Amino acid sequence: MVKINEFAVESWMDAYENHCKYNIAETCCASISVDQLRDLSDNKTREVIDASKVLTYGAIRGSDELRNNLARLYSAKTATPLSPDNILTTPGAIQANYLTTYALVGQGDHVICHYPTYQSLYEVPKQMGADVDLWQASPENAWVPIIDDLKTLIKPNTKLIILNNPNNPTGAVLNKSFLQQVVDIASEKNIIILSDEVYRPIFHSISPLDKDFPPSLLSMGYNNVIVTGSMSKAYSLAGIRIGWIASRNPELIETIAAARHYTTISVSGLDEQVAAFALHSSTVHSLLARNIQLAKTNVALLEKFVLKNDDECEWVKPVAGTTAFIKFHREGKPVDSVDFCKKLHEKTGVLFTPGNCFGEEWKGYVRVGFVNHTEIIEPGLAEATKFVRKNLDDVELAG
Template identity: 50%
Template sequence: MVKIEPFKVEQWMDRYETTPGVINVAETCAASVSIDELVDMCEDKSAPSPLSLSKKLTYGAILGSEPLRQCVASLFDRASPTPLPAENVVITQGAISANFLLFYSLVGPGDHVICVYPTYQQLYAVPESLGAEVTLWKLKEENGNIPDANELEDLVKPNTKMIVINNPNNPTGSTTPKSVLEVIVAFAKSRGIIILSDEVYSPLYHSLPAGKEAPPSILTLGYEKTVATGSMSKAFALAGLRLGWVASRDKSILHAIAAARDYTTISVSQLDDQVASYALSEKVLPSLLKRNTELAKTNLALLSAFVDKYSSVCSWVKPTAGTTALIQFREKGVPVNDPEFIVDLVNKTKVLVMPGSTCFGQGQDFKGYVRLGYVCHTDVLKQGLEQLEGYVHEYLL
């Protein structure tokens, strides 16, 4: 029987996010929007509704509708000399399904996987559950939580099948720049290693240092055996659609994923497909991304002011992208017991964050750290920080 490790962050979220009155600053999606709000964002007020109520609800196009696949393909064209064809996109039920299908199709006993760490637990737990050996590629705060590509030489093995990165990174909010991506690609290409880039928080590169450009997708860097996954949940504020994608320039990889998906979901909901196509259309997408980028900048400034004010008890590497931050809290100079801390916090203040050592660490890694999702509605973040400030004054200072 396959051994599946408990998905800790999801279990912690399930346990507490429905607590009555909870102030949820653990959520990692940009504050969700409704279909009505999408319609308001559309530049063409005469455009058809996002939903066709007369369309028969068959399985629809098995790999995703042509309009949606074209919209997703267009997302990868930023800084790309070669546009990605729509046929190189497979629509899935969320990025979580895209990632799972990729591992299920390509990784098994006898394979070795290198995965950045910390990251979303799925990215290293699933290949391990399938019998692969996984080596964690540890990010370092002193390096801005950016992967050190020079370390790959010591991590690689003769049987390394895949390198897994996450850009922007969850939970740190760091950005892996193009220069580092190029080194990773060159390393993998010389050895025929597949690269999976989970780009579910792209393109929310909202707070890069002055003069720094947002990195391109891994698919734009001239190596066929690269794979990118994403979804409507995080950067596009539509988690309720449960719609994502996997894209690659390697048709054999896509065929393997499509074949595996025949045993799972077959296709996605036509309703989800229609709404996603509308949201990613050229008449809606610019307004949607502008709204989410401005929200991220506004809220990160609020969170940064809090961390600066209470630097005696909390510290971080300030995020440059995405929606999450990893913050360490201390009491009398000692890192707090973060699982106990977040339970006490939610019980006393209703503020919900996630424990870093439990959900993103192994052993003593990330002791005292919490992951906070700051791209919620601004009033929710303000309320959460106000309650957290009171807690800090009473229990940590």
Template identity: 60%
Template sequence: MPPPPFAVEQWMNKYETTAKYNLAETCCAPLSLTALAALSETPSTPASLLDLKAPLTYGEIPGSLPLRTNLSRLYSSKGNAPLPPDNILITPGAIAANFTVFYALIGKGDHVVCHYPTYQQLYSVPASLGAEVSLWKSREDKGWLPDFEELKALVRDDTKLIVLNNPQNPTGAILPPPLLHQITALAASKNIPILSDEVYRPLFHSITPLSPSFPPSLLSLPYTNTITTGSLSKAYSLAGIRVGWLASRNPALIARCAEARDYTTIAVSQLDQQIAAFALSPAVIHGLLGRNIQLARTNLDLLERFVLKHEEFCSWTRPVAGTTAFIKFSREGRAVDSESFCRALQANTGVMFLPGTAFGAEWKGYVRVGFVQEEGVVREGLEEVRKFMRRLFDDVPLAA
């Protein structure tokens, strides 16, 4: 059966085209081809990104070798064997990569454990395929860390997949190395594959690789029965080219996903892959990520000042990575109706937030804020929210 309506996407589709200040967007501020070319360490023009003489065939079915080679370089960190390009499949965005994994590995009667809150696809699609899904809930009082003992209690003999989201949407939290080692050891003891949606990696704005809490990609850990997914949309500012991927150190998992992918994708646009390969090339990727991490740091400081100024009404755990923050708005000690708040805010100011209830009914009062937009958009948008808080916030109904 088809999954239920995708609440986040339904809200975005309804409201984002009319927003003056879209602070619900999860992608880093988008780039034009001209701006992307300008980030290169070698002289480049928009035209030089594309081979305009190449015939537009399907190309290499798993994905172009230049693109997969650049991706393999990103996953081949020090201390690990290089990840072969053959262990990567290119897809139309990370959403297609995730779907491919579920389609390949999950069926009726299976059991899946999913890190939560998270992108609805990660638990609704397995359920639509006939699986029973248990939610492994992050705890705000623990900085949005989930409890490992709770995961142990959720895993069963018929568990066929553990799903992680690291960094996490919508909280911006991370799963640190000690917890990742516990998770992979548990999965290895029962031979359970793990899917790690790492679409917000490597946008780490509030933690450095020198920190003991800095999370490696799951592909850097010893357990090989794992799959990671990613895309050019979030951390790399190129949502418009619709390029994502899935990768694994287990060739058997890649083979199963490739067989499933034949029914859904066949191949990804050759033009899109040429742009993606350019963006992830050694001459460009550092400038691109540097631009986006600086935007994230600057705008997160603006958002933190807003939260502190309105601490009577706002509470949060400051995000560590990614592009989103999860903020709770309350009044009189009670959560506000986040959907009414978001509608009134946009109608009166043009500022778009996303209600937390799009992630589940229990997230009353929460809103997701996407803060890695152009600095002016965030600064002006938060000023409009400040005015709303002063004049109209008292009129927002409280949650039932």
């Protein structure tokens, strides 16, 4: 039997996210309805779903319309367009990442994973029998790992390097020059890179005009790259459960497609219609503009919260995505983040996520999801400030 460790962050969300007043643990840009999606489109008369369409399995690898729209987005500002044939749809990015690992990694392989990050990115390779090393970042280096550390982690059997960019939980980005160094290292030994890019393109604190602005890894010119994404985070449509896998290497896509037959058959045709509508050129720009502005508004509120409570907390301000990693302490000693989050929830109805969901070493840290509706974030942070000032002394310290 495969040894499966508890998926800590998902267990926490399962227990609390539907029982809170202020969900500031949510990692999706504030979700929208189908009606709201239509309102964001330039074409208000176009139906989101074709109700007359017969509900067969549909296109096995993903609908043409959806894959064409994704290919167009990945082909922007690149010399070589991406073919829709190089994209597979999946039930969410969590399945995209699982399927990629399932297809490519096994006993005797070595995997290096950017860390801290979403637990499944390093746990699933372990379940497949691989040896996994964590390429650890630190707040002292703005949550960007050290390139020389990556070089020392490479082994003769290294099969896969896994990145998460923008990063969950820190909101850090790996910039263009950094990514080029990773590509150079991987290409020397023909190592595959998997880049989880579910938080692209929510860049709220870095400009696309910045010369080191991080592109999708798919546009860096290295053939052995796989990127994954989804409609959940940047596109506010977690409920339709649509993700994808894309690569410029047809052999990798065919290998994953062969494995996909055992797990997926096809993705919901209704969900794919909604996703295709959202990613159509008449809709996607308004949708992303709405979410990037929401992120900018709310990260400013979160920055004010940190400044108000700077005797009790510290952070590296996130650059992109929807999450921040904030450390709480009392008289210089980190709090027990689980006890902090439980008591915060009990006293105020505010939900944060304990940092130990991302590793026991992150003592005192909590993950904050700040791109929910501003009407939730602003009063929720006000309640959290009251808690810090009145109740922090009641919170246990980390062991």
